[in-house]
Amino acid sequence: MSFLYPEYLWYSLFLLPYLAVLPLYYRKQLDVLHLLCRSNLNAKMRASYRKYFTLLATFFALFILFLVLALAKPLWGYNRKAEPRAKGLQIVFVLDISRSMLARDVVPSRLSRAIGLLGELHEIFEGDELGLVVFKGRAQTLVPLSHDRLVFPSLFPQLDTEILQTPGSNLAAALEEGITQFDNRSNTSQVIILLSDGESLSGDPSYIRQRLDNWDGTLMTIGVGTKEGAELLDQDDNIITNYHGLPVRSQLQEDVLLDLSHRTFGKYYPIQELSLGRKLQNELAPLTRGNHILKYNLRDRYQIFITLALFCFLIVATLKRFGFMGFYQFSKSEGLSVLRHGNPNSWDKPNGRNRF
Incomplete structure (x- = not known):
């Protein structure tokens, strides 16, 4: 419930x-x-x-x-309804580029590992419409939904924490920006794949939960980092300290990512999972078959x-x-x-x- x-x-x-x-x-x-x-x-x-x-x-x-x-x-239970779906998917990748993504609790760093996974997913879903949103304290669309396969590879080397200057981490703004990319007139299945450590320092969490509950799409979340966490580093590999001179440590907020994905009946995966790209492909395969699928919604009780x-x-x-x-x-x-x-x-x- x-x-x-x-x-x-x-x-x-x-x-x-x-x-x-x-x-x-x-x-x-x-x-x-x-x-x-x-x-x-x-x-x-x-x-x-x-x-x-x-x-x-x-x-x-x-x-x-x-x-x-x-x-x-x-909210609990299921309300089943059959909906016709067109073939293919609309997938928006939402990438966290906040400073915490520089942590090295995964090798070589959270951001590098997430960008590597993006490259793999770009090849796996090459027949679908793809888009890219990045976020820190605010969110920005770098690639609107399209079938263009040339723009993504050229962007990957440029993705870093300095693309946006607004500090912080705002998951609510990122997901809202991702949802607005979809064309609601299309019957194609809508999917957001979020790559983040789950830290959210700003935004309205209750609003985005309600937004996801009412959104007719699927959110898949990828947890980038570990529960043990790591000390944060700046661009020059120096340890970031707080006002008291103590190292700032960042940890994976797995519960946040689980809650967000479950609201759309999506799934959560840690980025360390083996064959993650293929698992995502298999999980989303039923949405690409072009016939009727079952949509499940939580019922208001x-x-x-x-x-x-x-x-x-x-x-x-x-x-x-x-x-x-x-x-x-x-x-x-x-x-x-x-x-x-x-x-x-x-x-x-x-x-x-x-x-x-």
Whole structure:
């Protein structure tokens, strides 16, 4: 299960102070119960009130929790539909050229290894439309989608971290730039192949997640680097340090790349994987056959949590309407006569309803 707006899940933290004060409120209400029933409060009555209070508190907490989950818009399951596809693919390569790509936790460096893979993929998908986007703190299209096979090889030697001057790393801008390259009037399958270490220092991650959820294409991510990471180097091979004089270390953010690819039912691969180019070709082969393919979309399930929240609210409202006396009378029919002890109004509010 995933969420369209996962940032709303933080609202569930409001339940923590509620749960913290519950024991105090329970003891206060129990003291009031002692005063009302005087010496007639027995062990069965105390146990019944504990059940009543627990049910009331639990279903109210669930009511709030389900509302928060509905607000975050949970997504799971599959919605199948058949779509005609033209032969061939439209593939946009999105290459990370931020400074972290100079790290040497893969040989000879992350950027060099990614450029080498680009050359291999360029040959494998030679019959498809190809485009190239590079990004740092902003993204720029170097090659629009086309069948031109001459421009790519001439660009590879020029790809370095100095093509763009905007510092940082903005995955959201890169993927947005890649998506805008496609012609939505075409029935050709749309594919983005992202080569990056997953570090994103700017941009709106929630926006790009939503954008990918609504995009009718496939994102394949290639993780360039290792989880252990490496110290960053500048163009002169000097170690980059922070304000405290300590070396800056960069690590592969595999979870970020996995999350992005899974939103489009694509796949993630580490760049160290053997025969990676052929594996990508085999994975994308079903999209090139020209007949009907199945498209899978995550289904919005917030209605389930809205229904559960309403159910919990009805239980809370019912418990409050009948009060503790109604609950106890329902669970133990002889309890009412024991409690009243000859005074039929001792448990009534001025309007005739139970106090608990």
